[in-house]
Amino acid sequence: MSTPGFLEVGISLILVVIAVVIARYWRIPVEKDMALGSVRAFVQLVAVGYALEVIFDLQSPWLILLALAVMIIVGAHAAAGRVKDVKRPFVITVTAMTVGSLVTIAVMILTRIISFEARYVIPLAGMIIGNSMNASALTASRLTTDLKDNRLAIESALALGKGWRVASKKYIRNSATAGMMSMLNFMKTVGIVALPGAMTGMILAGAEPLDAVLFQIVVAYMLLSAVTITSVMAVELTIRRFFTRCHQLQHDV
């Protein structure tokens, strides 16, 4: 078997039709979203495919960095949209994601696990940034809701002379955990319940299963690092908006 071409993609539209028909039959009002989503996915992915071909051919490190910057900015913007009740959430998500992603990628390159080539860096960065996007959004939004909902508990601790870090310890922990949770769950069931995407892709493309598995393990560790750094950064950046230097919980943040 070879990988599908445009003809096969066209034929696979049958699957979209099946989904639309089912949705319509059940009167779930999503047909429009489905049709639009399918077209969008096609256009975006084909565009990315061509862009990657160009980037791979040019082999310019600047182009790699530009691609990373674009991915992080777009991801951080999407993450910021999910964080309510804080002013300028983009600053939080973009900083947390940049640190989390770049540190992880840098470690991979410096330890020579991967070489600084577009073919490796960009797909891995895509996975890293996607995961740290979710981590930053989950962490920051959980923390903001927890701090707003538990004002009395936090101020009761502050009023007894506790510092802000002690007063909000529980909420700091819970929100950082919330950001890392999906990654931790993933590591528990990986290989047993589901075969992860990177590995599946390599096997489909003809790699030996064991090679694919080793690669997937590295990917899992890499994502763990990225998600952890991003979550902790997101906590630190978010919580500083809430407290003044005099350990006061702010009203507007």
Place this chain on the structure above:
Amino acid sequence: MATPVLEVHNLGRAVTQDGRVKSIVDDISYNFFPDKIYTIIGPSGSGKSSLLRLLNRLDEPTSGEVVFHGKDHCDYPPCELRQKIGYLFQTPYLFEGTVRDNLLYATKNLSDESIKLLLEQAQLKPEQLDRPTDNFSGGEKQRVAIARLLATCPEVVLLDEPTSALDPSYTEAIEKLIVDIVAKGKLTAIVVTHSPEQALRIGKEALLMVDGKLVETGEINQVINEPQSELGKLYKQRQLK
């Protein structure tokens, strides 16, 4: 004459709400002397809680200053200051765990002796010490909060409507408790209440706040019954209705 323990000079806090600046504490000056009970009365929304929050430095004033033992508020580390000027919230919030956990949260390394004393002061039974506080009654919870407040050895306690969240049957006991604590311990209590009757029962000195301003001060009976200011007279009329 004794030196005041807490001085408030032209204290103000303005907040922006819906784009408009609103003065919730407006140019308040007053001296609090040690070992006394002060009551702050005034209609709902007059800024009583906001004033207490400024004294505990939970909020930052936008003008004026607070002086504690002759030294500006801001010259103390905020956490130390808050242990010396304790604040009891309108609704008591207890941390997870037992009474002991709550006391130790306020001050680590409390000796058994001091724990016993705190329980006594708050009129809690010794057997309640290691019980989880979840199913305590409102009155018991408030006692635990009071014991916890005293655990940091405050010199001034700010009590924000200490009985308003409680069943009326507990009111008298908590009022008595406050009077006892001040009489025995060396501390100053500033008690906010919306009820002039309560103020008469527990205090000698009263402050009347209306619209963020301090409109009457002095002996409690006089503040309530013979107000000098226009706003004070208006407040008296409303209370009589």
